[in-house]
Amino acid sequence: MNNEGDLLQEDSRDEDNETEGSRMRKLRRTRKKVTKSHISSTAIEEMDMPNSKDDTGDSTQIPKVPQVSSRMKHIKQEMAKNHLQFVRFEATDLHGVSRSKSIPAHFFQEKVAQGVLMPRGYLESIPNPKGGSDVDHLRATCFHSDIVLRPELSTFRALPWAARTARVICEPVTVTGEPVRTSPRHLARRQLRRLRGAGFSLLSAFLYDFCLFGLPEAMHPKTVSFPAPLLLGDHHQPFLQELVVGLDGAGATVESFSSSTRPGQVELCLRPAFGIGAADNAFTLRAGVQEVARKHNYITSFFVETGLCNSGILSHSLWDVGGKNNLFCTGTGTCTSTCTSTRTEPTQLLSTTGRRWLAGLLQHSAALSCLLAPAGSCRKRYSKERQDPKDRVPATWGYNDNSCAFNVKCHGERGARVENNLGSATANPYLVLAATVAAGLDGLQGSGDALPGPEGDSPGLGPAPPPPRIPLKLEDALAALEEDACLPTGPRRHVHSVFCGHEET
The missing domain is CATH 3.10.20.70 (Glutamine synthetase, N-terminal domain)
Structure with missing residues (x-):
């Protein structure tokens, strides 16, 4: 059976001798042949999906045969x-x-x-x-x-x-x-479609920590792996270089990489992408790290070991649908001049859109934490710096403060953005993206933009709601997720399936 390229070539051989009507009839016959070559309508819908500034990952129109053929x-x-x-x-x-x-x-x-x-x-x-x-x-x-x-x-x-x-x-x-309906990628695209329908696009990127363990040449049942001590030494450069170059070739560009706070811990920061591309890149990274490490006789783990925190941070900002303007900025275009002013109050660094989005994240932080830190060991870091550990800790935000649950950053050429620091490296990136968008959208649909300041006040914005509190126990976070009417039904059922043994019908 000829493919579509051969069919189109056959139709163009005698083009000079054909009338316009003859060419149109020939084109219709060609399209029928292509359709008969087992390219189903559902496959065609997914064949030419944009991968940059399309927040939905869905095509509004079925691509034409030449587009399919080109791909x-x-x-x-x-x-x-x-x-x-x-x-x-x-x-x-x-x-x-x-x-x-x-x-x-x-x-x-x-x-x-x-x-x-x-x-x-x-x-x-x-x-x-x-x-x-x-x-x-x-x-x-x-x-x-x-x-x-x-x-x-x-x-x-x-x-x-x-x-x-x-x-x-x-x-x-x-x-x-x-x-x-339980597909995490489907859930993320559905939320991005809602966001696009409201007139926004999402620019985001994941930052991951993972642990690198070396192995001896001979393996036996009593072998114990050990952390690689100096990750940026000459001995480890081949692994890191092959990983970064390989990820770039696979479509997930790494902007920076370094050793992190503990021996054997690596930090990778991905380049921002619009829409579903950010989660696709994180998915690629998670698989690529494992495969490249095995080639160099390493074992890697995103799991949070005892006393060691592997973060999975989502840095994101809202833009217009065309991806031209950052809508978290207080002015038009970029907001570098406003953000670099030391006299500007932290709450004034974000536009009204940005404050409402952040308010939604804060309001739903308890439920978000269940999806972003889905294991008991992930949640210990929420209280690691507290002298009086309790069952719940306040959800905090701040300007240029990495210790907060939500960190507002304005320095850099991309302007204002919010880092969602609730996540661990064990979380599913598609669920992280879906839940963050759902919570932020709920904030945008609210009527108020009052935020508690970094010290608990609300300067110039009227009465602020009391700071929400994040449960430390996973069971309490599951209860908060079940009670939260904002987050998608799919993620709630996902978590209950994974941790409670309930199946999706």
């Missing part, structure tokens, strides 16, 4: 150039871990049209319910059913750290073509 032509050229032999169809599970199926490259076009089947349980791995006899039959059937990985072709990249292998990020759909 596939580019991918085929990439396969030939890099001698690619395998393609991974990757999706995130509830924990943010990559789950994939690989196919031989010559089956790629066929699998783009048909999708790749995967057991739903691979993406919804949850503890087995106690007492098998109590499992609801419908839920068990749903959990053990197949789903289809539908690729987003704009995310196709050759993997520099995997020989002759490429990957494409997918979203799962049911066998009948409906979105899987």
